[in-house]
Amino acid sequence: MKAWLKFSPRIVNKHVISDLIKTYDVTFNILRADITPKGGKMLIEISGSEAEEGIKYMEKEGIQLNPIKKVVKKDEDKCVDCGECVSLCPVEAIKIDENWTVLLDDQKCIGCGFCTSSCPTKAIKIAY
Numbered sequence: 001m002k003a004w005l006k007f008s009p010r011i012v013n014k015h016v017i018s019d020l021i022k023t024y025d026v027t028f029n030i031l032r033a034d035i036t037p038k039g040g041k042m043l044i045e046i047s048g049s050e051a052e053e054g055i056k057y058m059e060k061e062g063i064q065l066n067p068i069k070k071v072v073k074k075d076e077d078k079c080v081d082c083g084e085c086v087s088l089c090p091v092e093a094i095k096i097d098e099n100w101t102v103l104l105d106d107q108k109c110i111g112c113g114f115c116t117s118s119c120p121t122k123a124i125k126i127a128y
């Protein structure tokens, strides 16, 4: 499961994530993070036999968790299939199909944002 974690200033200094990894059988991937002493957000991917318990633990410790299905969203009306974003994607999450349509694979996307900043029509956005 991919999710945005929201950290309030009250919990940024707590070692919730390291305790989570030590305590539960979870695989925890940080895909993107923007955290300062004032709080912030982290995009993560969590799996494993105790992922559900791990999620409950994070919420109990004060981390707000918003599960997401899509890391990036493409506005089909704005996309002109120029292909500019394809070569910039470091994990090959963007492809051009046989009809020259640009497609996103959200399972592969790590939310780096390279595509969003390169798009001339602002058709791709990170989904918060």
Ligand code: SF4
Pocket: 071, 072, 088, 089, 090, 091, 092, 093, 094, 104, 108, 109, 110, 111, 112, 113, 114, 115, 116
């Ligand atoms: S956000 Fe990064 S990983 Fe995701 S599709 Fe765009 S370039 Fe690829």
Ligand code: SF4
Pocket: 074, 078, 079, 080, 081, 082, 083, 084, 085, 086, 102, 118, 119, 120, 121, 122, 123, 124
């Ligand atoms: S850069 Fe923007 S307009 Fe071009 S293919 Fe990618 S999403 Fe579509």
